[in-house]
Amino acid sequence: MGFLGKGLFQGMAVTARNFVGTYFDRGTREKLVTYQYPEEKPPLPENSRSFPFLVYDGTPDAMRCVACKICETECPPQCIYIVMDRDEKGKPQQRPKVFDIDISVCMQCQICVEVCPFEAIKMDNDYEKSQYGRFDDLIEHLPDLLKSNEYYNEIKPTEAKAVDAKLKAEAEKKAKKGTSKPAAAAPAKPAAPAPAPKPATAPAGKITIPEDAPFTAEQRAWLAGFLSAGGVATSGTGVSPVAVAETTGETPVPLPEATPAAEAPAGGWPWHDPGLGMSQRMDLVKAAPLADKLMAAMAQTDCHACGYDCRGYADAIAAGSETDLSLCLPGEAETAKKLEELMKEAGKL
Amino acid sequence: MAYDEGLKSELQKSGIFVLPFEQLYNWGRKNSIWPLQFGLACCAIEMIASAASRYDLARFGAEVFRATPRQADLMIVAGTVTKKMLPQVVRLFNQMPEPKYVIAMGACAISGGPFKDGYNVLKGVDRFIPVDVHIPGCPPRPEALIHAIMTLQRKIAGQTLGQDQRWYEKSATTEFPIPAFGAHDLEPPANREVWQPPRNYTDVTIAEVLKK
């Protein structure tokens, strides 16, 4: 059949074909596959991920992160550390004071991105992070982590567009629900790369329609009525000013009621532990008053996504000043269902 | 070191290249880094990938992966260093000739990374041997390793001849102590001469807090 050495020659022919092939490879990267790295970087696919960063809209003050610590708890190697910001009175500010990511530990698994209910943390694709030092250079603090939504749109266009659309829809839904909010006319967060002029710079309730706004006479009349009605309603209903301020992009003002004033009893609230399951928490509050039961139905992360901490939201619902039962984002549908159930039981719904 | 940049460029125009000996020496060193063929875990595969055809580490003169530490300048600690493996890592480092460099590639080599809570995982190879460049990532992309090699080349280019370096000191020992296997842990768990907890974190001790 063959002669001794035929296999060797066949193999050499393959090597020779590949060697010659590199000269005739014109950009197909079939044979000549090398990327001249520092000058010519291999294109990164959109999904490519390196380390997390925090998204802000417009200015770094308007970061989406509310310091709910969900990512901190879910992070498999525990490389995230968050401390919530508080004002002088100790009132939580719905934003982190400290947000550290130790990228010398981060395993780039993207679980923080998946669990974040606020679309606040996303994966960057910058991989050139070699450093001489370990301790200071490899810990990313809040200022290093904050990057704009435009940057996010730039590196991951498809994903970012979907996120923007989702946030816009959510904001509109929120605005529609509480028709009383003056910010209803504007998108809650400037989603497009070019942020729209914020009507919120005018004090709430005193919004005037600009002369050059593209409205017909009827629309103008309706809008004027709508806005003024909203202004009146704001002071009347229990919509929290923090939520309003947040949607309009102003720095949050503290709640007049100062909800966290409700001090925990000496024994603490035993159900106030995010590690417990819903049924376990409900068992602990079988004989407790309604407010405690409502609180036990929350996710117990004190994330302030609803505008309160868990205690404050429960008290507000129990007192009737808050009627929306779907504000607890970390608890998802489970909490909303339970809250509705409890309110029905108590005959308040 | 002071020399006339203007004169240098003037001479360059007429085809005469003038270099201080130090720069020439460093130029030679930085473009012929021979790494030790030393893979520990996942990152080693990316290390091989960066030496393979697509990323081609040979363009930086660093493709000669030596199987013996006696011929290597650079140890790429690519992967998790476990306590069982550490004595061998230190021994290999001791066997490398000076001047030698260490790149800690990947989260595990820097700090133990995702496995840092494990009982058999060393929380960073810099507890026992000095590390020059750290590459975060799990695993870092091959480009990131090439970037680290370029970072190391910058470091080599900046080193002055004859001073400030470990290997120029007559009395300096280049042998790092090799820890022993203990009943529960390595003994000692860290080499205090190489590794200190960072200064700015040591400013408050528990005693001070308790005093308050």
Place this chain on the structure above:
Amino acid sequence: MIQQISPIPTGMIETQTIEVSIGPQHPSTHGVFRMDAVLDGETVVGLKPVMGYLHRNHEQLAERMTWLASIPYTDRLDYFNSMTNNWALCLSVEKLAGIKVPERAEYIRVIVSELTRILNHSCVIGFMLQDLGAWGTPLLYAFREREKILDLFESLSGARMMCNYMRFGGVRVDMTDAMVAQAKDIVAKFPRFLDEFEQLLSNNEVLLARCQKVGILPKELAINASISGPMARASGVDYDIRKVDKYGVYGRFDFRVPLGEVGDVYDRYYIRVLEMRESIKILNQALRDLPAGAFVAPEVKLRNFKIPPGDGYGRVEAPKGELGFYLVSDEGGKMPYRYHCRPPSFINLTTLEDMCLGHKVADVVIILGSVDIVLGEVDR
């Protein structure tokens, strides 16, 4: 580390056996693996594998974190094949919790797993030839193809090696049409590469001389020592979990299970080439039939995922053999009470000594190469 053991008189000349420690830092040990070999001249008369140099406590760490958080850690078990590792854990958890996976997700899982299999096998052959002294030429070819598959994995999951792609009840992101086209392109071009690869190697006289009749593993010993995967099939054990368990949608595909006759190193090499060809067959069918629909079961929660108390064992046919997870859940159910991984390459090492006895030291290196170990999985 050379140590005098005991003098053995052989005829006129007195010879002594010596003990040689190969590894843990040795270019041919595929990582931090060590063999304590006892040599009589150049012949191996005893060999003990020593492992644990990459023991990263995966099991203990997993018992301290949620079910979800363990998925990225499984990527780092067998770091060539993160997709099949993900699948093994997800399959076990789905078995314990009784989760039904949507059809599309099952197909995507088959596609990525078979791509992983051809990636692994081509790299293994490359590494094995490296051990033979081929100085990296086949390895470079294998890595060139690997990069093409990794490009697809990166655009799909975001990372080259540590994909972290599967979730309980499905996969994390959907495969877009562009990615399906990319996968089809890879699959269409791969047989050509395989032909070239075989032309380079299969009839090569040096390879034949070095591999044939070396490291023979008999069929009975292979079964008794729980050898699985290509290594068992090279010895003629007709056992492929894809056929036996028919997990996922493997029951629907038409493919054969190639079997070896001799069980030597060459059979173990060639069985991998044949398996790649079968994988291409499966891939063609899966890409053709990929249905539309959901890619993850909507009822499965990402956070606060719980499993009822009890235990269970689930396994998949990973490229290296049977990869299984034995999981125990307790009352809380949020974290595993016990999490055990059954790593194929660890158990495939059981018969290393039997295969090496009587061969020369140089053969030990290729026998180890043909076993196909990854230390992340051996030591966990």
Place this chain on the structure above:
Amino acid sequence: MIEQLRETIAQAVPGVTLEIIQSTPAAQQPALLVDRDHAFATAKFLKENQQLDFCSCVTGVDYPKLGQIEVVYHLYSVAKKTGPVVLKVRAPRELEQCRVPSLTPLWRGCEFQEREAYDLFGVKFDGHPDLRRILMWDEFTDHPMRKDYVPPKDYEWEPTPHDDTLTRAVEVAGIIPPSAREELEKAKKK
């Protein structure tokens, strides 16, 4: 199915006590708990009469509440392509009494896995040909996968402090990062 098997074993191995332990409702993998003295005979019977020739997975599970350590064997049949039959053996947790018969003489595949169970759980397998530590070094004295294992105090510094690692760092070196000072003080007040 499993009851049938239980009856067959009970007839073939006189004096054996067998108990059926259920798995999760969905997994449907009930296990047979065999007493230590008859474990080897039972396994031998399973191998020879039931053609369970493939011992896939061996591992230990620590149950401090029961005061016992369980060794789990998953047996498959390559010849009949069936399985798994789950065999469980329990032994007391105390190191001296933690002994079970080794099944390595029956299945070579158990060899490394039983060594691993010995290393990580401290289960001694009687009749094992080469029972040494396999993953940890020989001088190591603990059995780290037991639930009461105390990890070594090598945590001296944590840049992103979380409760348990912070406590460990404070214990070992008396160091706390400034960002965590506040929380620590608060915890102390409590």
